[in-house]
Amino acid sequence: xxxxxxxxxxxxxxxxxxxxxxxxxxxxxxxxxxxxxxxxxxxxxxxxxxxxxxxxxxxxxxxxxxxxxxxxxxxxxxxxxxxxxxxxxxxxxxxxxxxxxxxxxxxxxxxxxxxxxxxxxxxxxxxxxxxxxxxxxxxxxxxxxxxxxxxxxxxxxxxxxxxxxxxxxxxxxxxxxxxxxxxxxxxxxxxxxxxxxxxxxxxxxxxxxxxxxxxxxxxxxxxxxxxxxxxxxxxxxxxxxxxxxxxxxxxxxxxxxxxxxxxxxxxxxxxxxxxxxxxxxxxxxxxxxxxxxxxxxxxxxxxxxxxxxxxxxxxxxx
Numbered sequence: 001x002x003x004x005x006x007x008x009x010x011x012x013x014x015x016x017x018x019x020x021x022x023x024x025x026x027x028x029x030x031x032x033x034x035x036x037x038x039x040x041x042x043x044x045x046x047x048x049x050x051x052x053x054x055x056x057x058x059x060x061x062x063x064x065x066x067x068x069x070x071x072x073x074x075x076x077x078x079x080x081x082x083x084x085x086x087x088x089x090x091x092x093x094x095x096x097x098x099x100x101x102x103x104x105x106x107x108x109x110x111x112x113x114x115x116x117x118x119x120x121x122x123x124x125x126x127x128x129x130x131x132x133x134x135x136x137x138x139x140x141x142x143x144x145x146x147x148x149x150x151x152x153x154x155x156x157x158x159x160x161x162x163x164x165x166x167x168x169x170x171x172x173x174x175x176x177x178x179x180x181x182x183x184x185x186x187x188x189x190x191x192x193x194x195x196x197x198x199x200x201x202x203x204x205x206x207x208x209x210x211x212x213x214x215x216x217x218x219x220x221x222x223x224x225x226x227x228x229x230x231x232x233x234x235x236x237x238x239x240x241x242x243x244x245x246x247x248x249x250x251x252x253x254x255x256x257x258x259x260x261x262x263x264x265x266x267x268x269x270x271x272x273x274x275x276x277x278x279x280x281x282x283x284x285x286x287x288x289x290x291x292x293x294x295x296x297x298x299x300x301x302x303x304x305x306x307x308x309x310x311x312x313x314x315x316x317x318x
Contacts (some may be wrong), residue, residue, distance in 0.1 A: 022050045033106055037063045037315050045107050054134045057108075061127050065101050068096050078275075081252065082124025083168055083175040086204070090123075104130065106312075121145070143170045146216065151241050155208070156228040163205035163276060164253075169217030173256040176209050182247030197245040206235050206269035207286070209255045214265060215287055223293065230289035235265070239280025241308070249273045255284070263287045 027046060041063025048056040066077050069090050076084055086092040092100070101112055108299065111135060119142035120126050132139050143214075146167045154163060165178035180187075180197050187195040189211045214226050255269040266285045271278040 012130055054131050057130055058127050061130055064100055066095055066210045068100055084123045100230045122293055132247045140171045143168045157208055164208055169213055174209050174213040176253045178205055178247050180247050195247055199241040202271055205253055206281055207284055209253050210267045212285055213301055224290040227289055227291035232287050234287050235285045236281050243278040255306050263289055
């Protein structure tokens with residue numbers, strides 16, 4: 001289960017930041033630092049340095065990462081997929097990561113502790129980390145990746161009705177991928193000689209991702225744990241399909257929690273195929289409950305003593 005968000009108030013400054021004076025010579029230094037980055041990266045960095053507005057940070061972070069990634073891998077960054085893994089997908093090793101951090105510190109005029117970098121695994125982790133540093137917010141838990149084996153182990157939904165091939169969860173939401181193989185049982189009749197992924201099944205996949213978040217990503221009340229057997233779909237609003245999805249397409253699913261208070265959890269969700277929008281759901285609502293608390297060894301022993309103390313006295317009559 002995910003742990004509570006860690007606080008790091010000692011290393012973060014309050015938001016909004018007070019914009020520091022940005023002299024013409026500072027712009028020259030910044031331009032030299034970012035000479036191998038795109039013009040849009042430079043412009044975003046200038047705006048951040050002038051205003052302190054964190055909205056400019058994503059463009060800076062993506063631009064700096066792109067500068068250190070091999071040319072044949074840079075196209076992946078253009079999909080703006082926060083789930084991209086730094087090592088596995090972009091080939092960023094520990095030394096390259098340090099180069100990225102040094103340039104980010106220089107460009108954004110902020111200090112980053114090396115220990116804070118250990119759990120950064122994805123582009124989204126880096127963007128969230130820098131954004132929290134700039135805003136003076138507690139640092140979130142890093143993204144955790146879940147292979148299909150782990151998803152199957154925790155989900156109440158199983159194959160052949162499980163539409164998540166891999167997933168990742170964090171305190172802010174969950175992402176997953178599903179490849180339409182063409183062998184799905186429902187494609188045999190949907191449609192004749194023209195297999196198309198039903199929109200209802202895509203909505204089901206988003207609901208399943210919301211279930212995965214409740215089980216593995218949500219930070220429940222202290223001492224509580226979500227019971228997978230209590231999670232059920234209750235409703236959805238604002239569902240729209242934008243693209244026909246066929247065998248061979250890889251669906252990229254994303255959900256973000258909007259309101260979570262037991263027994264209801266509401267999410268917004270979206271599906272993409274590459275950079276194309278496939279479907280959205282403005283609200284997906286699930287109902288859930290907590291598992292019964294597990295007795296501790298001390299409580300178990302105490303219960304045993306109470307049970308024995310309630311036994312009737314043994315008769316001496318023969």
